[in-house]
Amino acid sequence: xxxxxxxxxxxxxxxxxxxxxxxxxxxxxxxxxxxxxxxxxxxxxxxxxxxxxxxxxxxxxxxxxxxxxxxxxxxxxxxxxxxxxxxxxxxxxxxxxxxxxxxxxxxxxxxxxxxxxxxxxxxxxxxxxxxxxxxxxxxxxxxxxxxxxxxxxxxxxxxxxxxxxxxxxxxxxxxxxxxxxxxxxxxxxxxxxxxxxxxxxxxxxxxxxxxxxxxxxxxxxxxxxxxxxxxxxxxxxxxxxxxxxxxxxxxxxxxxxxxxxxxxxxxxxxxxxxxxxxxxxxxxxxxxxxxxxxxxxxxxxxxxxxxxxxxxxxxxxxxxxxxxxxxxxxxxxxxxxxxxxxxxxxxxxxxxxxxxxxxxxxxxxxxxxxxxxxxxxxxx
Amino acid sequence: xxxxxxxxxxxxxxxxxxxxxxxxxxxxxxxxxxxxxxxxxxxxxxxxxxxxxxxxxxxxxxxxxxxxxxxxxxxxxxxxxxxxxxxxxxxxxxxxxxxxxxxxxxxxxxxxxxxxxxxxxxxxxxxxxxxxxxxxxxxxxxxxxxxxxxxxxxxxxxxxxxxxxxxxxxxxxxxxxxxxxxxxxxxxxxxxxxxxxxxxxxxxxxxxxxxxxxxxxxxxxxxxxxxxxxxxxxxxxxxxxxxxxxxxxxxxxxxxxxxxxxxxxxxxxxxxxxxxxxxxxxxxxxxxxxxxxxxxxxxxxxxxxxxxxxxxxxxxxxxxxxxxxxxxxxxxxxxxxxxxxxxxxxxxxxxxxxxxxxxxxxxxxxxxxxxxxxxxxxxxxxxx
Numbered sequence: 140x141x142x143x144x145x146x147x148x149x150x151x152x153x154x155x156x157x158x159x160x161x162x163x164x165x166x167x168x169x170x171x172x173x174x175x176x177x178x179x180x181x182x183x184x185x186x187x188x189x190x191x192x193x194x195x196x197x198x199x200x201x202x203x204x205x206x207x208x209x210x211x212x213x214x215x216x217x218x219x220x221x222x223x224x225x226x227x228x229x230x231x232x233x234x235x236x237x238x239x240x241x242x243x244x245x246x247x248x249x250x251x252x253x254x255x256x257x258x259x260x261x262x263x264x265x266x267x268x269x270x271x272x273x274x275x276x277x278x279x280x281x282x283x284x285x286x287x288x289x290x291x292x293x294x295x296x297x298x299x300x301x302x303x304x305x306x307x308x309x310x311x312x313x314x315x316x317x318x319x320x321x322x323x324x325x326x327x328x329x330x331x332x333x334x335x336x337x338x339x340x341x342x343x344x345x346x347x348x349x350x351x352x353x354x355x356x357x358x359x360x361x362x363x364x365x366x367x368x369x370x371x372x373x374x375x376x377x378x379x380x381x382x383x384x385x386x387x388x389x390x391x392x393x394x395x396x397x398x399x400x401x402x403x404x405x406x407x408x409x410x411x412x413x414x415x416x417x418x419x420x421x422x423x424x425x426x427x428x429x430x431x432x433x434x435x436x437x438x439x440x441x442x443x444x445x446x447x448x449x450x451x452x453x454x455x456x457x458x459x460x461x462x463x464x465x466x467x468x469x470x471x472x473x474x475x476x477x478x479x480x481x482x483x484x485x486x487x488x489x490x491x492x493x494x495x496x497x498x499x500x501x502x503x504x505x506x507x508x509x510x511x512x513x514x515x516x517x518x519x
Numbered sequence: 520x521x522x523x524x525x526x527x528x529x530x531x532x533x534x535x536x537x538x539x540x541x542x543x544x545x546x547x548x549x550x551x552x553x554x555x556x557x558x559x560x561x562x563x564x565x566x567x568x569x570x571x572x573x574x575x576x577x578x579x580x581x582x583x584x585x586x587x588x589x590x591x592x593x594x595x596x597x598x599x600x601x602x603x604x605x606x607x608x609x610x611x612x613x614x615x616x617x618x619x620x621x622x623x624x625x626x627x628x629x630x631x632x633x634x635x636x637x638x639x640x641x642x643x644x645x646x647x648x649x650x651x652x653x654x655x656x657x658x659x660x661x662x663x664x665x666x667x668x669x670x671x672x673x674x675x676x677x678x679x680x681x682x683x684x685x686x687x688x689x690x691x692x693x694x695x696x697x698x699x700x701x702x703x704x705x706x707x708x709x710x711x712x713x714x715x716x717x718x719x720x721x722x723x724x725x726x727x728x729x730x731x732x733x734x735x736x737x738x739x740x741x742x743x744x745x746x747x748x749x750x751x752x753x754x755x756x757x758x759x760x761x762x763x764x765x766x767x768x769x770x771x772x773x774x775x776x777x778x779x780x781x782x783x784x785x786x787x788x789x790x791x792x793x794x795x796x797x798x799x800x801x802x803x804x805x806x807x808x809x810x811x812x813x814x815x816x817x818x819x820x821x822x823x824x825x826x827x828x829x830x831x832x833x834x835x836x837x838x839x840x841x842x843x844x845x846x847x848x849x850x851x852x853x854x855x856x857x858x859x860x861x862x863x864x865x866x867x868x869x870x871x872x873x874x875x876x877x878x879x880x881x882x883x884x885x886x887x888x889x890x891x892x893x894x895x896x897x898x899x900x901x902x903x
Contacts (some may be wrong), residue, residue, distance in 0.1 A: 140628075174728075201619075203619045203622065228747070260766060274887065275883075276882055276888075278886060278887060278890035279890065280886065280890055282618055283548075283552070283554045283617070283618045283619065286554070286622060287554065287812075287815045287816075287818075287819055288819065288886075290812060291813070291815065291816055291879055291882075292879065294812045294875070295875060295876050295879040296878075298873065299871060299872075299873050299876050302870060302872050302873050362573075366595055393870070414808065414811075414812070415630075418623070418626050422623070425623065439726050455634065455638050458630050458631070458633060458634035459630075459631055459634050459635075461627070461630055462627040462628065462629075462630035462631035462634070463627065464627065465623050465624060465627025465628075465630070466610060466628070468623075469614065469624040469627070470610065470613055470614070470624065475622065477575065488850050
């Protein structure tokens with residue numbers, strides 16, 4: 140009983156902190172930051188949503204997807220299609236006439252309606268992810284094979300979208316900044332601020348969803364699959380379905396992020412599905428700390444701002460920096476910033492203030508120099 | 520009949536490029552379970568190596584220039600193999616048993632290499648030389664004196680700082696020759712020697728000599744690797760480590776050395792592949808990216824630990840993608856009346872990029888039947 144009340148209190152505290160930070164971002168920051176930085180922040184926050192999705196499947200389930208660009212782009216295209224269709228009755232989007240298309244393709248028809256678009260942003264990427272996941276996981280393809288296959292499918296979608304001029308304007312993509320949404324131009328200042336606030340709201344919702352998913356039995360199973368899938372199977376669970384479901388959820392999250400990102404950048408092109416961008420998503424999670432939801436968000440914001448600062452000043456250095464980031468995170472900081480903080484940082488700060496270290500077992504065991512030395516030699 | 524022959528030849532020539540590129544990857548993956556995303560960039564280094572050799576031979580004049588390719592191949596091999604060796608010793612050996620992290624680390628390396636060929640100049644090389652001299656010199660002495668890790672960290676940062684500062688200072692002197700980028704971000708063109716231009720006429724199309732040369736090179740590389748793995752001492756060790764790492768280690772095989780050697784060998788093969796692709800087009804910082812996913816597909820379809828699987832997969836993917844992409848298959852099927860819908864479908868996929876879409880679908884379908892590739896490794900493991 141007592142532990143339950145403590146848990147409840149902790150949950151309340153966490154909710155309070157999350158709410159406070161959200162309010163800070165939503166209302167206080169716009170007052171201080173320049174419009175340019177605020178726009179960047181909005182984009183990074185929408186990217187943080189996809190980072191949460193990746194954390195869910197990589198950090199918790201141990202599946203490294205290099206193809207999240209697909210789901211990201213699908214969500215983005217869904218919203219962009221809806222915006223492109225905001226035209227007087229009977230008129231076709233401009234680019235169709237360039238390729239001699241006189242009738243709206245059937246794929247476009249449902250996107251006249253806003254609710255269906257919202258549904259499509261979540262459902263379409265989820266279905267694609269679920270299908271791909273089912274075909275892959277059902278054969279117990281995992282590890283690097285899974286990563287490679289997702290990467291290949293990313294390239295396939297990239298080629299497909301690039302090749303379909305008549306359907307979705309090919310390489311040129313769809314421009315959203317000059318279109319109207321609810322009668323307001325999507326590129327205008329008030330619309331952008333609204334998008335920024337919606338992004339924060341959805342980021343919190345996604346965070347809550349991931350938090351809920353990872354805290355219960357489902358979450359524990361995901362971690363079990365990550366740590367020892369064979370044992371999970373031998374305990375009578377079928378990991379395939381768990382993996383399919385979590386991959387689909389992650390895809391849906393990426394779709395939402397893609398839609399938000401698209402309206403804030405003002406255009407979506409197939410280049411969003413370049414191989415490099417999808418791998419970059421993974422590094423955000425790795426920098427922040429995988430297996431920690433807050434880490435995914437922190438990592439995205441950090442890397443995003445580092446990127447924009449560095450590539451403004453020294454565009455050549457950015458790739459070196461990014462490459463080094465991959466190497467450093469993997470070799471020196473395998474648990475990311477948040478992971479490092481939880482494992483070592485807390486104790487460092489405590490010892491700085493002369494407090495006792497937090498111990499896992501007993502002080503006499505944890506702090507004994509002999510045990511420490513042995514632990515180092517074995518390399519725990 | 521002729522279009523089929525034409526398609527077959529072109530397919531085989533695409534397949535042989537895929538094969539030579541995937542060969543090194545397959546060996547490394549089979550042995551260490553490591554996916555090397557920097558493989559494409561090692562190919563690119565091989566290509567740049569060829570470019571440098573070509574420029575040197577251009578100075579030497581006519582009779583020599585025709586032969587440069589034979590010097591370029593070993594140079595490309597050595598450049599890429601050295602890079603691979605450095606990569607293995609400095610990064611990958613710390614990451615064994617963590618394949619996903621290795622994947623990310625090699626991606627980081629590939630980004631660095633891409634930017635490196637774009638902006639490499641004398642200042643940068645001097646800076647790197649200073650860093651290596653200071654850092655490894657310090658490491659040498661610190662090892663002797665048995666001073667702990669912290670000193671090494673300190674020396675690392677210190678030598679990095681000195682190297683960067685000295686690089687900036689040299690750059691400030693404003694010597695054009697020192698600060699000019701060697702290759703710049705633009706693609707560089709390698710001129711094929713005269714005897715590789717043109718081709719053998721055959722009916723109303725021709726077999727280009729360059730393609731024939733690549734096919735020949737691939738055959739030599741495959742035979743060489745086969746001989747090395749099956750007839751040499753180190754090949755035996757490599758095969759035994761591939762089959763059972765712990766057991767080999769128990770029997771006294773130096774697995775760390777085997778890993779380093781295999782990685783260098785696989786990288787060297789990437790270098791040769793890079794030399795081969797210079798004959799097909801220009802080489803640029805992004806060249807490696809074009810090949811990387813295709814070659815991985817070859818490895819996935821072929822299965823690990825078996826050269827034959829890689830060969831079959833590369834040829835199958837090469838031939839199919841040419842037949843679909845060029846529309847040959849569609850043209851052939853149109854002639855048969857009942858297969859008309861099928862022909863229409865193939866017509867839809869009859870561009871190079873759309874062919875990739877269909878090929879990928881076929882690969883996914885194939886993996887439903889044989890998840891571990893054409894020739895899966897046999898063994899009593901639950902992990903398959």
